[in-house]
Each structure stands twice: as structure tokens, then as C-alpha cells.
Amino acid sequence: MNRRYVVSLGVLATAIVILALALAPGAAQAPTAAKTAAPTAWTPSRTPWGDPDLQGVYRYEAAIPLERPANLADTPFLTDEEVARRDQAEQEQEAKRLAGGEGVDVGRQPLSESPIRGNEYNSFWQDHGRPRQIHNRTSLIVDPPDGKLPYTPDARKAEARSAARYGIGPYESFLDPDTGERCLTDGVTALMWQGPNGGHNRIMQSPGYVTILHEEYRDRRIIPVDGRAHGSIRQWFGDAVGRWEGSTLVVDTVNFLDKTHYEWANVWTRPSETLHLVERFTRVDADTIEYEITIEDPTTFARPWKAAIPITRLPDGTQIYEYACHEGNYAMPNLLSGARAQAQAGEEGR
Amino acid sequence: MSLRVSVSPWPVEVTAWTFTNIFNASNVLSMNTGDWLKGALIASAGAAVVAALWWGAASTAGQAPAFKAPRTADGKPDLNGVWQAVNTANYDIQAHPARPALAIRPAPARSGAPGLGRATPADLPAVPVIALGAAGGVPAGHGVVEGDEIPYQPWAAARKKENVDNWLTRDPEITCHMPGVPRATYMPYPFQVLQGTDKILIAYEFAGATRTIHMDAAGSSPSDTWMGWSRGRWEDDTLVVDVTNFNDQTWFDRAGNFHSEALHVVERYTPASPYHLMYEVTIEDPKVFTRPWKMSMPLYRRFETDAQVLEYKCVEFVEELMYGHLGIRDPGTGQLNK
Numbered sequence: 001m002n003r004r005y006v007v008s009l010g011v012l013a014t015a016i017v018i019l020a021l022a023l024a025p026g027a028a029q030a031p032t033a034a035k036t037a038a039p040t041a042w043t044p045s046r047t048p049w050g051d052p053d054l055q056g057v058y059r060y061e062a063a064i065p066l067e068r069p070a071n072l073a074d075t076p077f078l079t080d081e082e083v084a085r086r087d088q089a090e091q092e093q094e095a096k097r098l099a100g101g102e103g104v105d106v107g108r109q110p111l112s113e114s115p116i117r118g119n120e121y122n123s124f125w126q127d128h129g130r131p132r133q134i135h136n137r138t139s140l141i142v143d144p145p146d147g148k149l150p151y152t153p154d155a156r157k158a159e160a161r162s163a164a165r166y167g168i169g170p171y172e173s174f175l176d177p178d179t180g181e182r183c184l185t186d187g188v189t190a191l192m193w194q195g196p197n198g199g200h201n202r203i204m205q206s207p208g209y210v211t212i213l214h215e216e217y218r219d220r221r222i223i224p225v226d227g228r229a230h231g232s233i234r235q236w237f238g239d240a241v242g243r244w245e246g247s248t249l250v251v252d253t254v255n256f257l258d259k260t261h262y263e264w265a266n267v268w269t270r271p272s273e274t275l276h277l278v279e280r281f282t283r284v285d286a287d288t289i290e291y292e293i294t295i296e297d298p299t300t301f302a303r304p305w306k307a308a309i310p311i312t313r314l315p316d317g318t319q320i321y322e323y324a325c326h327e328g329n330y331a332m333p334n335l336l337s338g339a340r341a342q343a344q345a346g347e348e349g350r
Numbered sequence: 351m352s353l354r355v356s357v358s359p360w361p362v363e364v365t366a367w368t369f370t371n372i373f374n375a376s377n378v379l380s381m382n383t384g385d386w387l388k389g390a391l392i393a394s395a396g397a398a399v400v401a402a403l404w405w406g407a408a409s410t411a412g413q414a415p416a417f418k419a420p421r422t423a424d425g426k427p428d429l430n431g432v433w434q435a436v437n438t439a440n441y442d443i444q445a446h447p448a449r450p451a452l453a454i455r456p457a458p459a460r461s462g463a464p465g466l467g468r469a470t471p472a473d474l475p476a477v478p479v480i481a482l483g484a485a486g487g488v489p490a491g492h493g494v495v496e497g498d499e500i501p502y503q504p505w506a507a508a509r510k511k512e513n514v515d516n517w518l519t520r521d522p523e524i525t526c527h528m529p530g531v532p533r534a535t536y537m538p539y540p541f542q543v544l545q546g547t548d549k550i551l552i553a554y555e556f557a558g559a560t561r562t563i564h565m566d567a568a569g570s571s572p573s574d575t576w577m578g579w580s581r582g583r584w585e586d587d588t589l590v591v592d593v594t595n596f597n598d599q600t601w602f603d604r605a606g607n608f609h610s611e612a613l614h615v616v617e618r619y620t621p622a623s624p625y626h627l628m629y630e631v632t633i634e635d636p637k638v639f640t641r642p643w644k645m646s647m648p649l650y651r652r653f654e655t656d657a658q659v660l661e662y663k664c665v666e667f668v669e670e671l672m673y674g675h676l677g678i679r680d681p682g683t684g685q686l687n688k
Contacts, residue, residue: 184665208430235661237661322528336677337676
């Protein structure tokens with residue numbers, strides 16, 4: 001009880017400081033949305049038990065692709081004019097979508113060329129309830145400086161092979177679709193940047209824990225922030241332990257299972273058993289968490305890489321709804337019986 | 351912005367943590383005199399609570415004994431932790447004798463040599479589960495239903511019986527569907543209560559299902575759901591959760607007990623000691639039952655130091671069962687399906 005008593009006093013002291021800050025003139029104004037990645041000193045409020053308060057429902061709303069598009073290879077930042085042009089392109093695409101357009105009709109580009117994250121797939125999946133934030137960065141990857149995933153040669157070949165199979169097959173069994181189509185997961189590293197399709201994340205805090213509830217696939221991470229060491233059990237989402245560094249939540253995750261295989265017109269989301277993931281959540285203003293990931297996985301990457309991802313807090317009252325994917329996975333039997341019918345037709349046609 | 355900060359007087363700081371630590375000699379020895387005195391006071395207070403608890407448990411069997419729950423930093427009863435039911439309710443919420451399997455085939459007609467008929471058990475495991483042997487058996491249990499009677503309407507009683515006969519193809523647990531409420535509570539898996547300020551999450555291990563209990567009564571469900579839409583409130587130390595917006599797909603147990611989409615569940619979680627909650631649940635469904643009915647059971651704290659809700663992503667465990675026959679090739683054998 002002694003420790004708790006001290007913590008309570010700490011909370012009181014912090015509350016007084018926060019109250020003083022809140023009463024200071026001008027302090028209530030949130031800084032305007034940061035265009036650069038550098039986390040600024042913004043002091044979040046505290047939970048009643050004294051942790052920095054990151055809570056809310058968040059979504060990745062910036063249109064920055066993970067990897068830098070080929071045609072912007074030497075351009076880490078766009079000029080204001082270029083941003084305006086991209087903003088306009090986005091709005092035109094949006095208008096075409098709303099008019100019922102699909103794919104190339106709305107300006108769809110391959111993932112490697114698209115400067116706008118989210119226009120590379122069938123647009124009816126996309127939820128454009130809110131305008132996306134147009135940003136001056138051209139890739140989420142900030143290191144290496146070329147903004148590209150530093151695959152090992154073998155891993156690049158494997159990625160290319162599975163990308164080529166995506167949506168084409170062969171679908172010989174339930175193991176061939178990706179782990180999204182199997183209603184398993186889109187992978188821990190996709191949670192926060194999943195974007196405008198079920199990409200809502202509720203960050204919920206309770207004493208000693210930060211829980212992230214991801215709407216899509218109802219993925220859930222219960223992250224202890226009580227100083228415990230890593231456990232030894234391998235899981236799809238690994239074994240996560242968190243700690244506070246000032247107001248930043250740092251989550252260190254190891255012991256992944258090499259199972260996630262998510263291709264949905266997407267970028268890398270595939271952990272291997274050697275993945276070491278470090279995530280930093282810094283609230284840079286009332287509505288933004290700067291989410292930084294550092295990925296080290298010698299099985300897949302020739303060097304560690306780092307991405308900085310602005311995550312937007314959605315209005316109060318935004319809910320996470322139930323995502324019953326497996327419960328209604330009619331696509332799986334249809335896909336398999338279709339493939340089987342195709343195979344039979346092929347045999348009979350001979 | 352309003353910030354609620356409570357610096358509570360020490361007696362409400364009696365937590366499970368305190369209970370384990372007051373008996374920890376090294377901890378007491380490391381305290382200074384003032385702390386020691388406070389520790390001693392709390393130890394005696396703790397001892398008094400424990401004594402009251404034992405006395406209460408002995409004198410009012412079956413009822414939640416008087417226990418003042420520890421408080422969270424914002425002054426609410428603290429239900430945080432990993433909990434689990436220890437009973438046979440997931441097999442059958444009603445009283446039931448032991449039996450050889452959940453899926454049973456009718457006993458063969460008595461015939462043949464004298465004596466052999468008497469040696470034949472009344473029930474035999476259904477063919478698909480024979481290989482499980484004693485591991486597939488059903489342990490007996492007293493049941494958790496008040497009065498042991500589920501007031502089915504006549505058509506629903508017939509449907510329940512039919513569910514029993516078709517358990518292997520009908521129980522949503524077998525296909526890794528979200529288990530619904532209250533079944534999720536008493537499945538043989540732990541669940542974690544994560545108590546925030548205006549939301550409480552219950553994270554179940556089975557199928558990775560999570561419920562958000564809205565203490566702020568915010569929002570409503572846009573559709574029917576597997577786990578329901580939960581609104582919570584405090585009545586003294588009891589967390590009362592009103593759950594609506596169910597679909598008709600979940601069951602109460604492996605014995606075919608079921609409900610419709612008109613299901614309305616009211617749960618009551620009452621702290622009864624540092625190590626257990628009393629769980630009481632009222633079931634109302636005018637389409638299936640003739641009156642509301644109740645279940646109750648204790649829930650136990652998993653207090654081993656590494657207690658944790660782990661992943662149980664069972665979708666991959668049931669894909670062969672659900673889709674194996676549809677593929678071109680059997681992934682287990684590599685053989686082409688015919």
C-alpha cells in the first residue's frame with residue numbers, strides 16, 4: 001500500500017500541474033497538425049492512476065504509402081504545390097468513386113506507383129467517411145532513407161511469388177488464401193496503419209495495461225506495462241511488454257509465430273520467428289499519435305527499418321463494432337468449391 | 351476539463367496485492383516504522399475481513415458474503431484481473447450425471463447371449479468421438495440454474511432435445527464461433543477484466559472475443575451481434591451489465607440450450623473476496639422461455655504471477671473440419687479430393 005500511496009500523491013501533483021497548464025492562457029489550443037515527423041513536446045493528460053492518457057479510437061487517415069513510390073524516389077517530402085496537386089487528385093478520385101467508378105476508372109495505380117495509400121484496391125471496400133489527411137511525406141518509411149523495405153534477396157523473391165499468386169491462386173485448400181481471407185488476422189504490424197477499411201483501433205488503458213482493440217478481425221493486444229519480462233510462448237501477435245518513457249509508450253514484442261500471411265494488396269505484414277518489433281506511441285497533440293515502428297528481422301530484412309505513422313484520434317463517441325468475419329465467411333467455401341469446379345471442368349475438357 | 355483524483359484513506363487500499371504482501375515477511379521488514387504500523391493495522395484489518403469472510407461463507411451458504419471491494423484510483427470497485435469459472439456449466443448448465451461422451455449413439459437393442467445385454471452400457475459414444483475415450487467423457491455436475499429448471503416453451507423444449515441429438519453439427523463452439531453471453535463467462539478458458547474509466551473490456555481467451563462494457567452508456571448497436579451490446583452501471587460494489595442486441599446463433603452450453611435474437615441478459619458481478627467474484631445472470635427471452643430465469647456461480651481469480659489471457663485463434667483449428675472436403679487437395683495428405 002505504501003507504493004500505491006506514493007503513486008496517489010504523484011497523481012495529485014501531476015493533476016495540479018496539468019490543471020495549471022490548462023488554466024494558462026493559450027494552453028488549450030492544440031498545435032496545428034504537424035507536417036513533419038518529429039514528435040513535439042505535448043503533455044497528455046493522465047489517467048486516474050497516473051499513466052499518460054493515450055485513450056481514444058484512432059485510425060490511420062494520412063494518405064502516405066508505406067514505401068516511397070518509384071516516381072518519387074528522390075523526393076522524401078513534397079512541396080506545398082505537390083501536396084495540393086495530390087489533394088486534388090485524391091478529391092477527383094473520390095468523386096469518381098462516389099459516381100460508382102472502380103479500379104483504373106478512378107485512377108487506380110499499382111501499389112509500387114501509387115502516391116496515395118488506399119487507391120490500389122477495389123474501392124467499394126474503402127470507407128471514405130472522412131476526408132483523408134494529405135501529408136507532405138512520400139513514404140511512412142523514414143529509414144532507410146530511400147523509403148524502401150530493405151528485403152534480403154530471398155525474402156524479396158518470396159514476396160514477389162506470393163504477390164503474384166494473390167487473387168489468382170491456385171486455391172487447392174483452405175491454406176492457400178491469405179490469413180485475412182481466412183478471417184485470422186491482418187497481422188500485428190498492420191493494425192495501426194490499416195487505413196480506411198475497418199482500421200479503427202480503440203486504445204484502452206487500465207492499471208498496468210494498455211489494450212489495443214482493432215476492429216478488423218477483432219484483433220486484440222493486451223500489453224502489460226507493469227515491468228514484467230517477456231514470456232516464452234510464441235503467439236501470432238508475439239509477446240508484448242510495454243513501458244513508459246516520459247509520455248511515450250514503448251512496446252517491445254518478440255516471440256512471434258511465423259504464420260501471418262496477409263497479401264490484401266498490401267505491404268509487408270509478415271512476421272517471422274526472428275522478428276523484434278519496437279513501437280513508440282507519442283501523443284503529439286490532442287488528435288494525433290505519432291506511431292513509430294522499428295523492425296528488425298534478419299530472416300526477412302538485410303537491415304532494421306523504421307516507419308513513422310501519424311494516427312488520428314476520431315471524435316468522441318466513435319465506437320468499435322463487432323467484426324464477425326469467420327462467423328460469416330461464405331467466401332471461403334465459395335472460393336474452394338469454385339476452384340474445385342474449375343479443376344473438374346478442366347479435366348473434363350481434356 | 352475535470353480531473354478526478356482521489357487520495358483514498360488507507361482502509362480501502364486493502365487489495366489482493368495487499369493481502370498477498372502483508373504475509374510477505376521481507377516486505378514488512380523493509381518498511382520504516384510508520385509504514386510498519388500502517389502495515390500492521392492493515393494486516394489486522396485484512397485478518398478481520400478474512401475472518402468475516404469465512405464466517406459469512408459458513409453462515410450464508412450460496413450467497414455473496416459481505417466484502418468491501420478494493421477501489422480503483424477513481425474510487426470504483428476494482429474488478430481488474432484474470433478470472434475463470436471452475437464448474438461443468440459449459441457441458442450442461444443443468445444438473446447432469448457423468449456420461450461417456452457429448453455425442454451419444456442409441457444403445458444397441460439387447461439381444462444375444464444371456465448376461466451380455468446387462469453388461470452393455472446405456473449410452474455409447476457416437477462413432478466420430480469413440481477414439482477420444484475417457485478424454486471425451488462428460489463429468490457430472492450440479493448445474494448452475496436456479497431451481498434447475500429452464501422454462502422452455504413447448505416448441506423450444508423440443509428444439510433443445512433436437513440440438514442434443516445433433517450436437518456435433520450444431521454447437522457453435524465446435525466451429526469456433528464467438529460464444530455469446532453468458533456462455534463466454536463459464537467456458538473453460540480464462541478471461542481478463544480491463545477496467546478503464548468509462549469503458550470496461552472483458553477479453554475472453556476463446557476465439558479472441560472481446561466485449562466493451564459501456565459505463566458511459568454511449569452509442570448503440572447498429573445490428574444484432576454474437577457478443578451483444580453491453581451497458582454497465584455500479585450498484586454498490588456490484589457491476590451490473592445489461593446486454594442486448596444478440597443474434598440467435600449462440601448457445602448456453604454443449605447441451606443444446608439456446609435462445610432467440612430476443613435474448614436480454616442482465617449480469618451481476620459482485621466481488622466476494624480478493625480472490626473471487628459472485629456471478630449472477632438473468633436470462634429473458636419471451637420467444638423461447640415462459641419466464642425469466644437465473645444462473646449463478648463463483649468466478650475465481652487466476653492469481654499465479656504469469657496469469658494471462660493468451661491467444662486461442664481457433665479458426666485455424668476448425669478449417670479442415672469446415673472446409674477440408676471442399677478443396678482440390680487435402681492439405682494433410684496431399685491427396686486429390688474426389
